[in-house]
Amino acid sequence: MFTQYDPESASLTCELRDQFDAFTAGEWDNDALAAHQTRKLREVAAYVRANSPFYREKLEGIGDGEISALRSDDLRRLPFTTKKDLRQTQLGILSCPVSDAWIFYETTGTTGAATPCPRTNADTIHNNTVLTTYYRDVLAAHGDCQVIGVSGPTELHATGDTFGDVCRNLGHAVAKMWPHSPVIGFDRALEVVRLLPITGLFCTPGMAMRLAQKATEAGLDPQKDFCLDILMLTGELMSPSLLANIGALWGAEARNALYASQEASVLAAATSDGSLRTAPLINLYEVIDPDTLEPVAADSAGVRYGELVVTNLYTGAKPLIRYRTGDMVRMTDPAPGATVPAPALEAVGRVRDRLLLNGHLINGYDLENLLLRHFRGYQDYQITVARDDHGKDLLSLTLKADPDSRQEAVKKAAEECLDTLDTPLSIGFGAPGPITSTGAMVSWKAARVVDLRTESSIENASAERIAGTRA
Structure with missing residues (x-):
């Protein structure tokens, strides 16, 4: 509804919806995508250098002419951004004041200083358009009368807002419940899942197993006493073996729903062909050797294996340039007939793990x-x-x-x-x-x-x- 009071956001929503619909329908060829990425890269590089104290210093040696000549295939001319940079720089990484954002999030800060992650309307619209477009067919396979649970933290965290907004876009009812909260707890969360009933659930793999464990302890059968059709799992490592086990526990489809972070937002999302696929309209992706920092070539099967580096292609509160995620991935170019013509991505764990x-x-x-x-x-x-x-x-x-x-x-x-x-x-x-x-x-x-x-x-x-x- 807010877009009715914000014509700029309303216009951006329509523009991105149409772009993503055309892209997923295969109407963009490689030249069109490269032209889009090049234009956005130049726009973002100029934007952060002009507005972010961190990037103003980081890109000091790169002139206007170099930025205006940047292409999506010569990112190596730009320096990396690291987690250490974000922790040390704090608000200095931002390209606008927090007051220009619509909401403030931050990383958990459990293993170092929490880093600020405010989102403007443009940030949210870009990222949620990816999820809305990619999830449409995934959730539609289970009907249009769904109640979707979101079991993730809400304080200073994007989980509940993001999935709630996306499900609303797709016409599904949402119940947000964080079982670790003293207000909710596991008993009440399970009662809500059972009685509504919840037909789809966004949560971590660990939460899916813990809910099954708590249900069993309460004398309930996760398969027989609940009506879950689909579990959309994110936030943790999840191999095919673990996914298959969680699906078996609940008698439901279990999917790896999302690869994202508070810092870099949405990087890949589930599509109806069973893959996590990247979002090349809003990000540029590199795969590097974490030791040499050199680009990784594809192997004989067309797979690039290494650390993921991402550059955001939209101007918001905190666009990142060549951000080293610290995550090891396998990236494979799309085969003909892919649901979304974007590379498939497997996040296989942190470099240090x-x-x-x-x-x-x-x-x-x-x-x-x-x-x-x-x-x-x-x-x-x-x-x-x-x-x-x-x-x-x-x-x-x-x-x-x-x-x-x-x-x-x-x-x-x-x-x-x-x-x-x-x-x-x-x-x-x-x-x-x-x-x-x-x-x-x-x-x-x-x-x-x-x-x-x-x-x-x-x-x-x-x-x-x-x-x-x-x-």
């Missing part, structure tokens, strides 16, 4: 996928890494599940781990505890991995502190 196991460097996504591949029906999990007296790394997996009838899966998981990583795996059954619920606040590794080979980190301490309040 990779584990070296007996000479094999593995990211969290692939490790999780390997260890959990043969198990279904568990309500939580945790991995422990140790080293024996001979210097050999050892893995153990704890599952919150009934051990009965799982011995064949235990055998297969141990064999595959040894074959793939030359690392013995033992599997036990029990309750890992509340620390596994902290992944979205801290990191997958701090929440899911107990690495006995290393000293406790700031992230470990933060995860333990948060878990202590949730015990």
Whole structure:
């Protein structure tokens, strides 16, 4: 409704809707996309240099002529922006005063200084247009009489506002409920999910499993006593194995819904072909080697694997130039017939969350996928890494599940781990505890991995502190 009182926002909404509809329908060729990205890159570079104290200094050596000649394929002429820059610069990164924004968010600040993430109307309209366009067919597959739950934090966080607005755009009712809130709690959240009933739920993978666990403890069957058709999961690492397990727990479709951050906003979203696809109308993407900082070439399968770097292509409160996300990704160009003609993206874990196991460097996504591949029906999990007296790394997996009838899966998981990583795996059954619920606040590794080979980190301490309040 606010757009009726803001003609500029109303006009932008219509413009972006039409652009995205044409793009997803395949009406943009490579030349049209490159021209759009080049024009927007020049606009954003000039905008941040003129308005952001940080970028005014960072881009001081780049003249007007260079900016006006920038092309989408020569980003390497611009410097990187890092998380450290955001933490140190704080409000100095902004390209407009906070009073020009419609809302103020910030990062969680659990492992360092929280960084400001205000959003202008333009920021929100650009990002929510991506989600509205991409989610339309995903949610339409489950009918048009849906009530969608959003179980994410709301204080200084975009989760509830973003998904609520997108569902409203698509004509779905929304119930926002944060089970960790003392006002709501898990019992009331489950009651709302069951009685409305909620047919779709946006939440983290950890929250989906914790809700199933709490439902079981209350004597309810997640599959029989609830009416969930689809779980739209985000905020944490999630491998195909984990997605399949969560779908099995609830008897529902489980999707990786979104790759995004408070700092850089929407970077990729679910489409009806089952992929997370990038948003090239509003971002430029690079994949670099995190050690050499050089661009990564595609392998024989057309996949680029490395750290994701993103440049926003819209002028708002805090557009970022060549922002190093710190996340490892696999990016693949779209095949003919893709639902959205944009690269598919798999976020496979933070650069610093990779584990070296007996000479094999593995990211969290692939490790999780390997260890959990043969198990279904568990309500939580945790991995422990140790080293024996001979210097050999050892893995153990704890599952919150009934051990009965799982011995064949235990055998297969141990064999595959040894074959793939030359690392013995033992599997036990029990309750890992509340620390596994902290992944979205801290990191997958701090929440899911107990690495006995290393000293406790700031992230470990933060995860333990948060878990202590949730015990």
